Amino acid sequence: MADTPTIARIWRGRTLPEKADAYEAYNYEVGIKPLIEKALGVQTFREDTPTHSEFVTISYWESVEAMGRFTGGGPTEVHHLDRDAEFLVELPKSVQVLRLLTSHGNTG
Template sequence: MSKKPTIARIWRGRVKRERADEYEAYNYEVGTKPLIEKALGVQMLREDRDTESEFVTISYWESIEAMSRFAGSDPTKIHHLPRDEEFLIELPTSVQIFSLLHSHGNTGGD
C-alpha cells in the first residue's frame, strides 16, 4: 500500500529576474533532487515578474514525523542551500506547513 500525503511543506524565495534561469537550475540540482528522494512528491513553481522571479517549492509528506526526519526537529526551520545568499533577494526565515485536506485531479509534473 502506498503512503498517502497528509502534509504539504511550502518554501518561497525571490531572485532577480536576470538570475532566475541560473537559480532554477541550481535549486533543482541542489535543493529539489534531495527532496525527490525523501518526500512523497515535490512540485517546483516559478512566477516571472518584471524585475524578479518567485520560486515556490511544495513537498508532500505522510506525516509531520516523516517530514521532521528530513528537515530536522523543527520542520519550519529553513535549511538554506550553500549559494542561497548569493541568489536570493532576502533569505526566507521559515516555511509554511499545511494539512492536506483534499486533492483532486492531475496536478502535473513528471
C-alpha cells in the same frame, strides 16, 4: 511508511530576474533532487515579473514526523542551500506547513 500525503510543506524564495535561470538550475540540482528522494511528491513553480522571479516548492509528506526527519529540526525550519545568499533577494525565515484535507484531479 504510508504513501498518502497528509502534509504539504511550502517554501518560497525570490531572485532578481537576471539570476533566475541560474538559480532555477542550481536549486534543482542541489535542493530539489535530494527532496525528490525523501518526500512523497514535489512540485516546483516559478513566476517572473519585471522586478523579481519567485520560486515556490511544495513537497508532500505522510506526516509532520517524516518531514521533521528530513529537515532535522522543527517543521517550519528552513534548509538554506550553500549558495542561496548569493541568489536570493532575502533568505526565507520559515516555510509554510499545511494539512492536506482533500485532493482532486490530476496534479502530477
